[in-house]
Amino acid sequence: MKDLSVDNLLGIKQLNENDINIIFETADSFKRVINRPIRKVPTLRDITIANLFFENSTRTKLSFELAQKRLSADIINFSAGSSSLKKGETLIDTVNNILSMKVDIVVMRHPLPGAHQFLSRHIDAKIINAGDGTHEHPTQALLDCYSIRERLGSLKGKKVVIVGDIMHSRVALSNIFALQKLGAKVMVCGPTTLIPKYISQIGVLVENNLKKALEWCDVANMLRIQLERQDISYFPSLREYKTLYGLSKPMLDKINKDIIVMHPGPINRGVEITSEVADSSNSIILDQVENGVAIRMAIIYLLSSKINRI
Numbered sequence: 001m002k003d004l005s006v007d008n009l010l011g012i013k014q015l016n017e018n019d020i021n022i023i024f025e026t027a028d029s030f031k032r033v034i035n036r037p038i039r040k041v042p043t044l045r046d047i048t049i050a051n052l053f054f055e056n057s058t059r060t061k062l063s064f065e066l067a068q069k070r071l072s073a074d075i076i077n078f079s080a081g082s083s084s085l086k087k088g089e090t091l092i093d094t095v096n097n098i099l100s101m102k103v104d105i106v107v108m109r110h111p112l113p114g115a116h117q118f119l120s121r122h123i124d125a126k127i128i129n130a131g132d133g134t135h136e137h138p139t140q141a142l143l144d145c146y147s148i149r150e151r152l153g154s155l156k157g158k159k160v161v162i163v164g165d166i167m168h169s170r171v172a173l174s175n176i177f178a179l180q181k182l183g184a185k186v187m188v189c190g191p192t193t194l195i196p197k198y199i200s201q202i203g204v205l206v207e208n209n210l211k212k213a214l215e216w217c218d219v220a221n222m223l224r225i226q227l228e229r230q231d232i233s234y235f236p237s238l239r240e241y242k243t244l245y246g247l248s249k250p251m252l253d254k255i256n257k258d259i260i261v262m263h264p265g266p267i268n269r270g271v272e273i274t275s276e277v278a279d280s281s282n283s284i285i286l287d288q289v290e291n292g293v294a295i296r297m298a299i300i301y302l303l304s305s306k307i308n309r310i
């Protein structure tokens with residue numbers, strides 16, 4: 001079996017192009033499995049996985065759980081709202097208590113950037129980052145790139161624009177790293193106030209005009225405005241944002257080519273994207289969700305081969 005160069009999935013930054021291709025090839029096999037009449041394999045019968053969600057999630061949590069069930073792993077689930085964290089327990093104590101129940105892999109979402117890196121220095125279980133604050137969301141970026149690869153064959157030389165709230169988005173940063181490692185050209189588009197100043201220094205193009213960005217790209221990845229992470233106002237009103245950066249059918253019709261439209265979810269219909277576009281033939285939003293299960297099966301499978309119980 002081909003081996004990943006990492007023992008944990010902390011972020012896309014730590015992966016190389018070969019790692020990403022190994023994950024994609026493994027996901028290809030698992031995609032065939034989940035489309036068979038019997039959608040389950042016994043591969044991870046002896047593996048126990050803890051899903052630790054210190055922040056809300058719908059897609060990522062369900063997708064990881066389904067991936068684990070399809071691989072026949074044992075699962076325990078934890079969410080911060082109902083935990084002893086509220087009684088003052090530290091992250092390391094919480095995780096070590098869970099690990100003493102003989103857990104092999106931890107899938108964690110946490111609001112603090114770097115929480116997974118910190119945890120990896122203190123525990124032996126394999127760690128998969130399901131989102132750390134505004135930092136990285138590696139499995140989302142992998143499923144996004146896998147979905148583009150499925151449509152366009154390869155990422156090399158493809159032009160991808162990420163539109164919206166780049167400043168507060170872990171999806172944007174992980175996508176930028178993954179797309180660049182796979183040879184795609186990356187642009188971000190949005191109001192200047194929502195684009196980090198460092199972005200052009202990491203080889204990303206910046207465009208404030210959505211029409212020009214759409215004319216340039218093969219793929220548009222539309223992001224949600226993350227109001228829950230904004231402590232000040234970054235633009236005058238949602239109405240103005242929608243007028244300047246919302247993707248609508250008339251705007252798609254104005255550009256003279258067929259582009260692929262993506263969204264990591266959750267969608268705010270009528271703000272960053274209209275329902276007409278989200279549900280159109282340009283959209284691969286539901287393919288992204290389907291591919292998320294195969295990608296997460298691949299990552300869990302590849303990291304499980306590195307578990308050392310001796």
Ligand code: CP
Nearest residue numbers: 057058059060264265
């Ligand atoms: N795309 C994504 O991370 O969605 P959730 O927050 O619902 O997991």
